[in-house]
Amino acid sequence: MDGRKLKILAAVVDEYVRTGEPVGSKAISKLENINVSSATIRNDMAALEQMGYLEQPHTSAGRIPTFAGYRLYIDEIMTPSDLPDEEKSRLDEMLGGKDTPEELLVQNAAAALTEITQCAAVVTNAVPRFSVISKVEVIPTGKRLYVILLITSSGSIKNKACRLEFDLSHEQLEFFTKYVEENLSGVSVDELSDEMFDKMVAAVSAYMVSLSPLVRGICELSEDLRQQELTISGGEKLLSCEDLDKMEVVRFIEHKDELSELLEGTFSGIQVKFGSESDSFAIGNSSLIVSKYRKDGKEAGSLGVIGPMRVDYKKIIPYVDYLTQKISYLMSESEGDIISGTVDDYDSKP
Amino acid sequence: MDGRKLKILAAVVDEYVRTGEPVGSKAISKLENINVSSATIRNDMAALEQMGYLEQPHTSAGRIPTFAGYRLYIDEIMTPSDLPDEEKSRLDEMLGGKDTPEELLVQNAAAALTEITQCAAVVTNAVPRFSVISKVEVIPTGKRLYVILLITSSGSIKNKACRLEFDLSHEQLEFFTKYVEENLSGVSVDELSDEMFDKMVAAVSAYMVSLSPLVRGICELSEDLRQQELTISGGEKLLSCEDLDKMEVVRFIEHKDELSELLEGTFSGIQVKFGSESDSFAIGNSSLIVSKYRKDGKEAGSLGVIGPMRVDYKKIIPYVDYLTQKISYLMSESEGDIISGTVDDYDSKP
DNA sequence: GTTAGCACTCATCATCTCTGAGTGCTAACT
DNA sequence: AGTTAGCACTCAGAGATGATGAGTGCTAAC
Numbered sequence: 110m111d112g113r114k115l116k117i118l119a120a121v122v123d124e125y126v127r128t129g130e131p132v133g134s135k136a137i138s139k140l141e142n143i144n145v146s147s148a149t150i151r152n153d154m155a156a157l158e159q160m161g162y163l164e165q166p167h168t169s170a171g172r173i174p175t176f177a178g179y180r181l182y183i184d185e186i187m188t189p190s191d192l193p194d195e196e197k198s199r200l201d202e203m204l205g206g207k208d209t210p211e212e213l214l215v216q217n218a219a220a221a222l223t224e225i226t227q228c229a230a231v232v233t234n235a236v237p238r239f240s241v242i243s244k245v246e247v248i249p250t251g252k253r254l255y256v257i258l259l260i261t262s263s264g265s266i267k268n269k270a271c272r273l274e275f276d277l278s279h280e281q282l283e284f285f286t287k288y289v290e291e292n293l294s295g296v297s298v299d300e301l302s303d304e305m306f307d308k309m310v311a312a313v314s315a316y317m318v319s320l321s322p323l324v325r326g327i328c329e330l331s332e333d334l335r336q337q338e339l340t341i342s343g344g345e346k347l348l349s350c351e352d353l354d355k356m357e358v359v360r361f362i363e364h365k366d367e368l369s370e371l372l373e374g375t376f377s378g379i380q381v382k383f384g385s386e387s388d389s390f391a392i393g394n395s396s397l398i399v400s401k402y403r404k405d406g407k408e409a410g411s412l413g414v415i416g417p418m419r420v421d422y423k424k425i426i427p428y429v430d431y432l433t434q435k436i437s438y439l440m441s442e443s444e445g446d447i448i449s450g451t452v453d454d455y456d457s458k459p
Numbered sequence: 460m461d462g463r464k465l466k467i468l469a470a471v472v473d474e475y476v477r478t479g480e481p482v483g484s485k486a487i488s489k490l491e492n493i494n495v496s497s498a499t500i501r502n503d504m505a506a507l508e509q510m511g512y513l514e515q516p517h518t519s520a521g522r523i524p525t526f527a528g529y530r531l532y533i534d535e536i537m538t539p540s541d542l543p544d545e546e547k548s549r550l551d552e553m554l555g556g557k558d559t560p561e562e563l564l565v566q567n568a569a570a571a572l573t574e575i576t577q578c579a580a581v582v583t584n585a586v587p588r589f590s591v592i593s594k595v596e597v598i599p600t601g602k603r604l605y606v607i608l609l610i611t612s613s614g615s616i617k618n619k620a621c622r623l624e625f626d627l628s629h630e631q632l633e634f635f636t637k638y639v640e641e642n643l644s645g646v647s648v649d650e651l652s653d654e655m656f657d658k659m660v661a662a663v664s665a666y667m668v669s670l671s672p673l674v675r676g677i678c679e680l681s682e683d684l685r686q687q688e689l690t691i692s693g694g695e696k697l698l699s700c701e702d703l704d705k706m707e708v709v710r711f712i713e714h715k716d717e718l719s720e721l722l723e724g725t726f727s728g729i730q731v732k733f734g735s736e737s738d739s740f741a742i743g744n745s746s747l748i749v750s751k752y753r754k755d756g757k758e759a760g761s762l763g764v765i766g767p768m769r770v771d772y773k774k775i776i777p778y779v780d781y782l783t784q785k786i787s788y789l790m791s792e793s794e795g796d797i798i799s800g801t802v803d804d805y806d807s808k809p
Numbered sequence: 810g811t812t813a814g815c816a817c818t819c820a821t822c823a824t825c826t827c828t829g830a831g832t833g834c835t836a837a838c839t
Numbered sequence: 840a841g842t843t844a845g846c847a848c849t850c851a852g853a854g855a856t857g858a859t860g861a862g863t864g865c866t867a868a869c
Contacts, residue, residue, distance in 0.1 A: 148843050
């Protein structure tokens with residue numbers, strides 16, 4: 110594959126991303142770093158079309174990249190631009206500092222991506238699977254009404270109100286709290302299971318049957334805790350995007366679980382997926398730029414941008430990359446480790 | 460104003476709502492309960508146009524209702540249809556029972572309205588302004604990390620993690636908890652003020668200066684508590700609505716505060732407002748059908764539907780009305796009071 | 810007061826032509 | 840052999856033209 114052909118392919122992608130119109134040979138010949146005539150470019154473009162990297166919407170129009178063309182461009186040709194320092198500090202500000210709760214951190218990242226890219230952002234929270242239950246409290250707050258509070262070592266706090274059939278005496282409450290603390294505190298979130306709670310229900314029911322709703326409540330909270338939640342922010346941006354089918358976008362926003370599944374199956378490092386390449390996540394002509402953030406070295410959640418295929422990869426990839434790294438840093442225990450400024454490793458094979 | 464003219468106006472609105480096309484005299488003359496010829500209708504329609512209730516998009520087209528036409532139709536002519544019992548029980552199921560937390564209740568109502576009307580729904584939560592602080596807890600959960608828990612008599616639970624500069628001793632924590640409980644429990648949410656917290660900060664700082672972030676934390680939680688939150692659900696439905704300008708819809712979804720302001724200024728009972736009538740909330744050709752729900756007899760929050768002006772008022776109003784009444788009932792302390800099935804009082808003057 | 814009849818209006822749709830951007834191919838040039 | 844100029848060709852898109860028909864207002868008769 111000719112060096113000039115790559116250059117021309119890159120030029121076609123860049124121009125198409127910029128203008129949204131099919132790109133003709135003449136337009137390319139006028140570009141700065143292209144020094145051959147339009148006829149030569151025509152020949153090369155015909156070759157690129159033969160190879161499957163370009164296509165013509167109709168005979169007398171310019172060329173637009175095919176999937177394969179985008180793929181080649183992203184994987185081999187393009188070099189993402191560097192993020193200037195002021196942008197980095199702007200992002201830092203939007204994210205929040207080390208004290209920011211994890212959940213808010215990823216929400217902030219999503220908001221930042223939406224604003225910067227004007228596309229939809231998608232994030233999953235960090236499932237605190239390696240953290241342990243550090244506290245369970247049951248607090249009476251009204252007639253027959255109790256608030257259950259569940260706190261993990263990673264700082265997740267879940268609560269839930271629970272109505273019982275009878276009021277509990279002070280001793281009963283103390284018994285229950287003690288029992289639960291003994292059985293749950295120090296247990297890792299990953300170890301929590303329905304069977305475990307079933308056993309607990311049986312045990313407390315032996316003491317007092319009407320306590321079981323409280324155990325059920327704790328069980329539900331623990332399910333909340335274990336559940337990976339996916340948030341799409343700025344979904345409406347996709348609706349004002351001409352390249353995407355509105356119906357598909359609406360369907361997509363309403364069925365997050367599909368995307369959730371897809372994200373499960375991704376690797377580390379920045380990846381770019383095209384909607385139509387995967388059958389589970391299907392907005393035609395859409396593109397997903399995604400990366401996984403880590404917590405204490407382990408993959409914890411995902412962070413990405415969904416836009417039209419015609420999106421400025423050179424610009425967006427550094428943002429996703431920087432945010433991923435920054436979040437990984439902020440979530441991890443070890444302090445002092447300054448985030449690396451360099452950006453590499455775009456393993457984007459599907 | 461002629462009885463027949465009213466009938467014709469109603470027919471025009473109904474037909475226009477049904478078909479979306481301008482309505483001609485011939486189409487109306489074919490309707491069931493119209494027994495005059497198209498020529499007569501033409502005369503009446505010309506009169507209605509003169510009076511400002513109808514207009515023609517262009518000379519050789521049928522008529523469509525003007526704002527005034529809709530207003531007259533809604534206020535004087537139309538009678539909302541009755542909600543069949545099976546629909547009522549369907550709604551009851553979607554809402555949840557008496558044990559459902561208030562916040563979830565209004566969210567469920569929004570979801571139900573979105574699904575049924577295929578328009579956007581808008582709800583505000585019930586600000587628990589007449590409830591009192593029933594519990595404040597500070598729970599140590601990690602090194603220098605504390606969870607503040609704030610519970611009101613109405614069952615709202617707010618929590619927040621707070622990092623201090625030093626760990627607190629058992630005595631210090633006990634002192635603080637006691638101090639806060641003494642000063643806050645029983646205080647109504649409405650009475651909470653920044654000055655109050657400023658005083659508390661001063662007081663605890665005298666004892667131990669590093670306690671003040673905890674007070675600040677409580678202050679923030681109380682702000683959360685007092686804040687009325689507005690949720691728009693199903694905003695995307697508006698985007699697939701031809702009558703509405705997409706740009707305006709996006710702007711609207713992103714600037715909820717405008718709508719929030721508008722809702723503040725509404726009365727009880729079902730009201731219908733048109734986007735272009737008000738200058739603060741402006742999606743052209745949109746219509747807002749809104750009602751306030753009550754808690755223990757006092758207005759607590761709003762509940763409504765936003766759709767194109769060309770919306771089936773006869774059908775939607777009963778839904779909004781029923782949900783409002785049902786929520787009012789579910790939120791109120793007094794039990795047993797069966798919800799009234801009748802629907803009236805559509806004070807919809809702007 | 811109501812209706813039939815008729816001339817008139819004008820958006821919409823289909824058809825047609827014109828234009829220009831862009832192509833592929835060939836022949837000349839380096 | 841690779842590059843370029845030239846040229847005939849294609850075809851989407853923008854206007855122009857004309858037919859169609861739904862709908863109107865007005866007048867005169869019932």
